[in-house]
Amino acid sequence: MGTIVEGEGTDQVNGYGGEKEPGGEHGGPLTQEQVLGIKETWAVLAQDPIERGADLFMKIFEDDPDLKKLFYFADEGRELSREDQRMRSHGERVMEAVGAAVDNLGDLSPIVPVLTELGALHYKYGVQPNYFDTVGAALIYTLETNLGDKMTPDVRQGWVQVYGIVGATMKKGMQQAMDQQNMGKTCP
Template identity: 40%
Template sequence: MSNEHPSDHPLTLEQKVLVQESWEKVKPISETAAELFYGKLFELDPALKPMFANSDMKEQGKKLMLMIGTAVKGLDTLDELVPAVQKLGERHVGYGVEASHYDTVGAALLDTLEKGLADDFTPEAKEAWTITYTTLASVMIEASNYGEIS
């Protein structure tokens, strides 16, 4: 994860469109996508499962899909998206999320997109999603670290 400032957003217009168009294809299968995501997340790091012990996973999946959808839509208005993502990062500290967990979440997200989109998850789409997630995760990590210092 880089420490880029969000204003140095490395996503090209073409990549942003790829992320947004591919997300439109995920939306109709969002419930399945959420199940795939959490299944892969817990497979990659079983130690994360207790963080969700008191969660209704169906509801958690809806929140996840809503959050990703909001972020994807927000790629058009980074000035509004970044503060929301910073707050999300700060909140996740309270859930016990550590910086290292973001790599696992990113891997689970890419795996979910690959399974959900199949042939539509082209190498170009994967690169666009990787840049998008890495950038947003960096903002969340930076915000959570800032929250611990103050």
């Protein structure tokens, strides 16, 4: 995977394989203005990754309550609170992963193996590729509600592209895990 920044390198990643993500289509590489906007807006959210992670997961579960069944911290039949320490811890780890993507906007190749492994792990937990749409929409919502007018349309589109690339990379890891599992079933 190369760069997603306009004018850097020759292997430009155009987003989520042409798929539509929450908020719009993925276009070409990020502009320098989008990169700056993403970094500036991330600096705001990174001040409290635990709270922002809680915001994210509360929105995910509001939008698709069925996803709770996938998480160790969402015990069946128990009302989940944003104060649940297990959820807050998981949300913080997700926000750290987002931060890693932001830190590597110029060259995502250092985080591709980690994202691919995360995708394979999520496959083993029963995550379906379409769940990434719910998470993407919840991330954009979390950004918008916490950033207000700092979340300009241009910056928003940049975030959609970054999430699209992260999601696509994780989906590739999921597909690889599925392929390996299927190959194990067919080989003697």
